[in-house]
Every structure is written in C-alpha cells, then in structure tokens.
Amino acid sequence: MAALAAHAWAYPMLEVLHLLGVALLLGNLVLLELRVFGLGAALPAEPLARLSLTLASAGFVLAAVSGLTMFGTMPQELLANRVFTVKMLLIMLAGCNAGxxxxxxxLQKLDATARALMGVSTVIWLLVLTCGRWIAYV
Ligand code: HEM
Structure with missing residues (x-):
C-alpha cells in the first residue's frame, strides 16, 4: 500500500483497471441477455454463453482484484461507508442469482424464468455500478 501512496498515477490506474473489468463484465452479460431474450437466435446459446461468461468472469476477477486493492488503501473509511456495504451485499446477491x-x-431451457433471472441480474449489476460511483459522495 505504501507503493500505491508513493505514485500519484497508481490509484487512477487501479480505477482504469476496475472500469475495464466492469466493462468486460457488463458488456458480455448484456450480449448473453439479448440471446436469452431471443435476439440472434441463429447463434447456438451454449457456446455463446461459454464465451461470454468466460469473458464476464475475467472482468469480474479484474474488478474484484483492483477493487480489493483500492479497498486496502482506505479500509476503515470504506467499512464505515454504507454505500460500499450495500455494493458488497449486492455482489453477493448477484452471485446467488447466478447460482x-x-x-x-x-441456458438449456431459455424460458420465462431464465429471462426473469437474467433481467434481475442486469438490474443488480447496474445497482452495483451505481453504488461504486456513489461511494465517493457519502
Ligand atoms: C469485490 C469486488 C469489488 C470491490 C472490492 C470494489 C471496490 C471498489 C472501490 C474501493 C472503489 C473506489 C471507491 C472510490 O475511491 O470512490 C470502487 C469504485 C467503483 N466500482 Fe467497484 N468494487 C468491486 C466490484 C465492482 C463491480 C463488479 C462493479 C460494476 C458492476 C463496480 C463498479 C464500480 C464503479 C463504477 C466505481 C467508480 C469508479 C470511478 O469512479 O472511477 N465495482 N469499487
């Protein structure tokens, strides 16, 4: 953490990595959601899902690693920040929803429940994104 404090560009670079992870995560989930809702029906759902979920997972790992590193620079402030707490709870909820x-x-059924769960997932991730931006303002 001392190395991070010693370089003015280090924290902004972590934010860049964080946002790159967020973009990979959300971009690939939206692609899969469109397929679950019937767009691009000519594309086989399971191979498309494997590709998009691999990239979305890589995005999540990048966001989590950069996010935890940023957390390490100011743990007390963030643990006392209610928006940060809500963001972490929402990430757990997104994990349960994915499970x-x-x-x-x-992905085999592509039925109404699949569409509903996919929609819920997108709403949760958008709330996570909103909380992420909001952390700095409370
Ligand atoms: C374990 C996972 C994560 C942790 C520990 C984490 C932690 C953090 C921290 C510490 C910040 C900096 C707050 C600040 O300095 O203002 C931040 C910013 C942010 N986070 Fe996360 N985050 C995680 C995952 C995510 C995910 C999955 C998303 C989006 C879906 C996300 C969206 C954002 C956004 C949009 C920002 C604001 C970035 C900026 O203003 O430059 N985070 N996060």
Missing part, C-alpha cells in the same frame, strides 16, 4: 440461473439449467 439459481445455472442451477436450474436456464
């Missing part, structure tokens, strides 16, 4: 989506084999 439900895959546990019931939604």
């Amino acid at each position: 439900w989506f895959h546990g019931r084999r939604s």
Whole structure:
C-alpha cells in the first residue's frame, strides 16, 4: 500500500483497471441477455454463453482484484461507508442469482424464468455500478 501512496498515477490506474473489468463484465452479460431474450437466435446459446461468461468472469476477477486493492488503501473509511456495504451485499446477491440461473439449467431451457433471472441480474449489476460511483459522495 505504501507503493500505491508513493505514485500519484497508481490509484487512477487501479480505477482504469476496475472500469475495464466492469466493462468486460457488463458488456458480455448484456450480449448473453439479448440471446436469452431471443435476439440472434441463429447463434447456438451454449457456446455463446461459454464465451461470454468466460469473458464476464475475467472482468469480474479484474474488478474484484483492483477493487480489493483500492479497498486496502482506505479500509476503515470504506467499512464505515454504507454505500460500499450495500455494493458488497449486492455482489453477493448477484452471485446467488447466478447460482439459481445455472442451477436450474436456464441456458438449456431459455424460458420465462431464465429471462426473469437474467433481467434481475442486469438490474443488480447496474445497482452495483451505481453504488461504486456513489461511494465517493457519502
Ligand atoms: C469485490 C469486488 C469489488 C470491490 C472490492 C470494489 C471496490 C471498489 C472501490 C474501493 C472503489 C473506489 C471507491 C472510490 O475511491 O470512490 C470502487 C469504485 C467503483 N466500482 Fe467497484 N468494487 C468491486 C466490484 C465492482 C463491480 C463488479 C462493479 C460494476 C458492476 C463496480 C463498479 C464500480 C464503479 C463504477 C466505481 C467508480 C469508479 C470511478 O469512479 O472511477 N465495482 N469499487
């Protein structure tokens, strides 16, 4: 953490990596969501899902690693920040929602529940993004 404090560009670079992770995560989830909602029906759902979920997972790992590093620079402030707490709870909720989506084999079914869970996932991730930006203002 001392190395981070010693370089003025280090924290902004972490934010760049964080936003790159967010873009990879959300961009690929939106692509999969469109397929679950029936757009691009000529594309086989399962191989497309494998590719988009691999990239979305890589995005999440990048966001989590850069986010935890930023967290390490000011843990007390962030633990006392209610918006940060809500953001972490929402990420856990998104994980549970993803577990439900895959546990019931939604990609094979592509039914109304699959569409509903996919929609809920997008709303949760947009709330995570909103909380992320909001942290600095409370
Ligand atoms: C374990 C996962 C994560 C941790 C620990 C984490 C932590 C953080 C921290 C510490 C900040 C800096 C707050 C500040 O200095 O103002 C931040 C900013 C942000 N986070 Fe996360 N984050 C995580 C995942 C995510 C995800 C998955 C998203 C989006 C879907 C996201 C969206 C954002 C946004 C938009 C910002 C504001 C960036 C900026 O203003 O430059 N974060 N996050």
